Amino acid sequence: QKEVEQDPGPLSVPEGAIVSLNCTYSNSAFQYFMWYRQYSRKGPELLMYTYSSGNKEDGRFTAQVDKSSKYISLFIRDSQPSDSATYLCAARGGRAAGNKLTFGGGTRVLVKP
Amino acid sequence: DAMVIQNPRYQVTQFGKPVTLSCSQTLNHNVMYWYQQKSSQAPKLLFHYYDKDFNNEADTPDNFQSRRPNTSFCFLDIRSPGLGDAAMYLCATSRDWGLAGAGVAKNIQYFGAGTRLSVL
16 A cells, blocks of 8 residues: 555546545654645646645645545645646655655646636 | 756666766755656655765665765766666755754755656
């Protein structure tokens, strides 16, 4: 079992719809959770960063972490064609865990005009 | 803008011909990472430098080496590329926990645009 699981998609939505992305993880030591966006043939770009459980909002993006169920989510409101990309969730432990980031496999999202 | 810069963006090499990929950063981060990412897969960590200390992942083949001559630069050397080494290679940097400062998100990794390696 991978430490971070993510549905590969593709997830196709019409422009303006809400995009809902999810990851599950198995390592209870994970404390920090990130979402990266990766356009085709480009490097990952950090979108959201959260610590422990809770919600975080930034513009059209909302990240949620539920540590009790080991479930992390990203919601994109009012989706735009420019949101079409692969979204990678990632998790890491605290300071004692070192520097390693564990990624999910990514979900490909297509927002159709 | 401060950033992570990878060169070249595209690299074509021949089977068995050594190749070097470069990464530079203006973020003054003390940790630098190299990842391999194959199509539709998650980035796979090869190794990272914590300051000058090299940390190899257990499953990274000996064919992959790295050098970090100073804080700003890091190189990935592939001694004898095989067809299976064709991939996107990503460099990332982060600032160590203790250096991030109060109120600053801890140890976030920032990525370069990647180098796409083709092996003929």
